[in-house]
Amino acid sequence: MKGLLPDLDLVRKDFPILERTFDGGETPLVYLDSANTSQKPQIVIDTMVDHLERHNANIARAMHHLGAEATEAFEGARDTVARFLGAPERDEVIFTKNASEALNLVANTVPLAAGDVVVTTEMEHHSNIVPWQLATQRAGATLKWFGLTDSGELDLSNIDELITPATKIVALTWVSNMLGTVNPIAEIARKAHEVGALVVVDAAQAAPVLPIDLAGMAEEERPDFLAFTGHKVVGPTGIGVLWGRRAALEALPPFLGGGEMIATVTMEKSTYAPIPHKFEAGTPPIAEAVGLGAALEYLMHLGMENVHAHEQAITAYALERLATVPGVTVLG
Ligand SMILES: Cc1ncc(COP(=O)(O)O)c(C=O)c1O
Numbered sequence: 001m002k003g004l005l006p007d008l009d010l011v012r013k014d015f016p017i018l019e020r021t022f023d024g025g026e027t028p029l030v031y032l033d034s035a036n037t038s039q040k041p042q043i044v045i046d047t048m049v050d051h052l053e054r055h056n057a058n059i060a061r062a063m064h065h066l067g068a069e070a071t072e073a074f075e076g077a078r079d080t081v082a083r084f085l086g087a088p089e090r091d092e093v094i095f096t097k098n099a100s101e102a103l104n105l106v107a108n109t110v111p112l113a114a115g116d117v118v119v120t121t122e123m124e125h126h127s128n129i130v131p132w133q134l135a136t137q138r139a140g141a142t143l144k145w146f147g148l149t150d151s152g153e154l155d156l157s158n159i160d161e162l163i164t165p166a167t168k169i170v171a172l173t174w175v176s177n178m179l180g181t182v183n184p185i186a187e188i189a190r191k192a193h194e195v196g197a198l199v200v201v202d203a204a205q206a207a208p209v210l211p212i213d214l215a216g217m218a219e220e221e222r223p224d225f226l227a228f229t230g231h232k233v234v235g236p237t238g239i240g241v242l243w244g245r246r247a248a249l250e251a252l253p254p255f256l257g258g259g260e261m262i263a264t265v266t267m268e269k270s271t272y273a274p275i276p277h278k279f280e281a282g283t284p285p286i287a288e289a290v291g292l293g294a295a296l297e298y299l300m301h302l303g304m305e306n307v308h309a310h311e312q313a314i315t316a317y318a319l320e321r322l323a324t325v326p327g328v329t330v331l332g
Pocket residue numbers: 035036098099100101125127128173175176177202204205229230
């Protein structure tokens with residue numbers, strides 16, 4: 001098989017769980033559920049343990065040495081996420097608890113009115129369907145859908161009927177969790193931007209396998225918001241990311257209220273902190289963010305181009321072998 005990671009055995013050794021065996025040592029663990037949640041390399045586990053053992057404190061509000069260390073580690077993780085995404089600015093990176101919360105953040109704050117249209121697709125995860133159903137119901141707006149072709153791709157034949165001046169949001173997945181399809185997000189974003197719609201990309205399945213370079217995308221092809229989740233990129237659970245263009249994030253009202261997201265509070269009213277803190281109410285998942293930073297450093301060390309080539313090679317191998325099994329129909 002071509003395209004495999006150069007030192008696959010070394011990479012396997014980074015993941016302690018892969019040393020487990022079952023049936024009294026007879027059967028080595030083979031894990032094929034990474035799209036659901038990925039296993040964790042030792043460096044992620046060690047980084048989180050080290051953080052909790054040696055640097056634990058609340059961030060931003062603790063005026064002591066450990067507080068400064070914890071804040072530096074947390075904000076350092078934000079820098080790492082920004083580098084991983086090729087984000088134009090590190091303050092455009094918002095920590096959430098998972099991809100679902102990141103998508104809900106946008107769906108709950110973006111202004112929608114009666115008569116507006118939100119467009120999504122028939123290959124979305126529930127996390128990118130239900131928030132838009134709720135948002136359109138609240139606003140009296142309409143939810144429309146791109147359908148699928150027989151080969152499991154988006155059917156773009158009616159794109160001009162779906163994306164019109166009434167369309168305010170186009171929310172779609174980059175890589176489908178259902179079919180593995182990689183969607184042409186640049187082409188769709190270009191079309192959406194022509195009518196002034198905002199583009200929300202669910203990158204929960206893209207971030208683990210595709211190199212992402214937001215700053216390198218053409219302005220009109222770059223999404224306005226992009227969400228992913230930590231536990232699928234060899235990071236911990238309990239942490240996710242919403243990236244948004246600065247102007248798009250600044251235009252949104254806060255999602256959750258609480259500590260850290262305010263500038264001033266009086267009994268009459270509050271003013272809000274600048275992004276990213278405006279969207280990070282309360283004590284965030286600190287050790288989880290630090291763990292996510294270690295996970296993304298690990299993936300960047302492997303090289304996302306190499307990860308992508310490896311994923312392509314093992315998928316091709318799986319398809320080739322499945323084709324030899326009588327009675328198997330491959331969907332997607
Ligand atoms: C495409 C896609 N979007 C969103 C999610 C939701 O991720 P989380 O449950 O971490 O919020 C998943 C998880 O399976 C997914 O595959």
